[in-house]
Structures are given as C-alpha cells and as structure tokens.
Amino acid sequence: MINLFYIAALVAIIATVLAITRHHAVHALLYLIVSLLAVALVFFTLGAPFVAALEVIIYAGAILVLFLFVMMMLNLGQDAKEQEREWQPLRIWIGPALLSCILLALIIHAIMGEGSASVVTEEVGPKAVGSLLFGPYMIAAELGAFLLMAGVVGASHLRRREFQSEITGKEES
Amino acid sequence: MSAVPINHVLILAAILFSVGLTGVLARRNIIFMLVSVEVMLNAAGLAFVAAGARWQQADGQVMFLFILTMASAEVAVGLALILHLHWRRLSLDSDTLNKMKG
Known part of the structure; x- marks a missing residue:
C-alpha cells in the first residue's frame, strides 16, 4: 500500500x-x-x-x-x-518558478519541523461522511446548493444574449 | 495496515499547489490559467483529506466535498466567460480582459 x-x-x-x-x-x-x-x-x-x-x-x-x-x-x-x-x-517561466520554489521550500521546512506522525490507514467510509455532512454541516451543504444554483444562473446569463441574437439572426435570414 | 507518513502527503499537496501557482503566474492563455486554478484547488483538497485521515475523522472528506462544489461552480462561470471572450474578441489572451467594460 x-x-x-x-x-x-x-x-x-x-x-x-x-x-x-x-x-x-x-x-x-x-x-x-x-x-x-x-x-x-x-x-x-x-x-x-x-x-x-x-x-x-x-x-x-x-x-x-x-x-x-x-x-x-x-x-x-x-x-x-x-x-x-x-x-x-x-x-x-523563470520568475514564477523561482517564486514558487521559494514558497515550496518554506512550506516543506515548516512541515518537516513538526515531526513525523503516520496516517494509520483505517478506512473512513461513506456512511460516516454522509452522517457528518447532513448532521453538523447541514447549513454548509445547503449553502453549497445555493452556490451551484448561482453558478448555473451566472453561466446561462453570460451566454443568453448571444443565443438570443443567434436565434433572431436565423429567423431574419 | 500500512502507514503513510503524514509529512509526505502534505509535501505532495505542497508540490502540486506550487506547480499550479507557477501555471497561474506564467501562462498567458486564460484556459491554462483556469486549469492551473483547478490543480491548486485539488491540492488543497488533498491536504484536507490527509488531515482527516490522520485523526480518523470524516471532517476532511466533508471539506473536500465543499471544495468540489466550489470548483464546479467556478468552472461553469469561468468557462462561460472564456466562451464570451473568445466570441467577442477572437482571443484567449488574458491581457485583453482589461478592456472589458459592462
């Protein structure tokens, strides 16, 4: 494993x-x-x-x-x-790669300073996730649904005008 | 059961995050910038799941679900903006976005 x-x-x-x-x-x-x-x-x-x-x-x-x-x-x-x-x-690529490497070195330094603990890979199954998601995190799950709805409405609004002009253009010709 | 050191998982997440950050900073094509943001979000989710696995709690996986929700909403709006930009200006250059008014 x-x-x-x-x-x-x-x-x-x-x-x-x-x-x-x-x-x-x-x-x-x-x-x-x-x-x-x-x-x-x-x-x-x-x-x-x-x-x-x-x-x-x-x-x-x-x-x-x-x-x-x-x-x-x-x-x-x-x-x-x-x-x-x-x-x-x-x-x-040189500048961004250099900046990211400095950031990465800092993060790795911070992580390695903490000392090592092992993940004991016992399975945390879907049942535990579901009961937590629809228990204490219920509000956050509903806010996620709002966010998805906002994404759908935003995407369709951005494309609406062009679709309308396409449809009217076809009707005129 | 075998045991993966938590440090190595977090280092993997940090490497993936900095690769994504390099992509966002260096690429000029707006599609590749969106792809790099996806890589960064995925790395953040990996760190959450690793922390959840370390303490044997499901909270990390729940947080990954929220990151997934946010990423899909962001991709829907971002791709609609890309299509809009491409049809209006026939360009995928992120520098042309500064002329966007209204």
Whole structure:
C-alpha cells in the first residue's frame, strides 16, 4: 500500500507538470485527467474510498469533460498552438518558478519541523461522511446548493444574449 | 495496515499547489490559467483529506466535498466567460480582459 502511494504521487507530480507546460490545450487536459486519477489513487491509499470515487466521477468525469467540450466549441487549430509557442518563451517561466520554489521550500521546512506522525490507514467510509455532512454541516451543504444554483444562473446569463441574437439572426435570414 | 507518513502527503499537496501557482503566474492563455486554478484547488483538497485521515475523522472528506462544489461552480462561470471572450474578441489572451467594460 505504501509503495502504491509513492508511485501514485510520482505520477501525479509528473502529469501535473506536463499539464501546465503543454502548448496544445487538449494535450494539457488529458495530462490533467491522468494527474487527477493519480490523486484519486492517493486518496484510496489514505483510506478515503468515497472521496476517491468522487474525484474520478466529478473531477475527471464531469469537470474535465466540460473543459473538453468547451475546447471543441472554441475549435482551436494549429495556429493557436503556434501563437501559444510565441506567448510562452522559456525565459517567461523563470520568475514564477523561482517564486514558487521559494514558497515550496518554506512550506516543506515548516512541515518537516513538526515531526513525523503516520496516517494509520483505517478506512473512513461513506456512511460516516454522509452522517457528518447532513448532521453538523447541514447549513454548509445547503449553502453549497445555493452556490451551484448561482453558478448555473451566472453561466446561462453570460451566454443568453448571444443565443438570443443567434436565434433572431436565423429567423431574419 | 500500512502507514503513510503524514509529512509526505502534505509535501505532495505542497508540490502540486506550487506547480499550479507557477501555471497561474506564467501562462498567458486564460484556459491554462483556469486549469492551473483547478490543480491548486485539488491540492488543497488533498491536504484536507490527509488531515482527516490522520485523526480518523470524516471532517476532511466533508471539506473536500465543499471544495468540489466550489470548483464546479467556478468552472461553469469561468468557462462561460472564456466562451464570451473568445466570441467577442477572437482571443484567449488574458491581457485583453482589461478592456472589458459592462
């Protein structure tokens, strides 16, 4: 189990680095799906099978597929890839990477200073999560429903005017 | 049962978070910025689940559910904004967003 964790962690890091450095958006999304599946495996080794399933179903299955559908609607071709290569010369990565490395070194220093405790991977199953979510966290679950509703209304409002103009344009012609 | 050291899980979360942060800072294409924000949210969720597993409580997994909800709402609005920007200006450059008025 512990070897599984380290292999999944390595795959997650490599796939994430590849995902943010690709020039083609679809390649980046496919690498991101690999990264999310590896993180789901990490969740499984930590004894959280419910969250691992949600990561596969919702993150990799719904959110990333939404991204891919938008890519298809945007219809980016070869010239988008060329423009991306023009926008991202290698020297542009130096500053952000340096800042992130300093931040990472500080965080790792803080984490290692705490002393090591092991996660005893006893499973915390979906039953415990559900009774906690609809017990003490009931208000937060309802606020999450509000947030999703606001997201749906906001997204449809942003696209409304163009759909109306498309429909009226077709009726006129 | 085997035991994964909690430090290593938190370091994995920190590495994923800083990779996402690098992406947000360095990329100019707005789609890649949204993808990097997703990576950062996922790393934060990993830290929550690790902390929940350390103390054998389900609270960490509940917090991950809330992060998941927020990420999906954010992606819906963000992708609608990207489509809007692409159809209006035929560009995915985040610098053109400073001309957005109303």
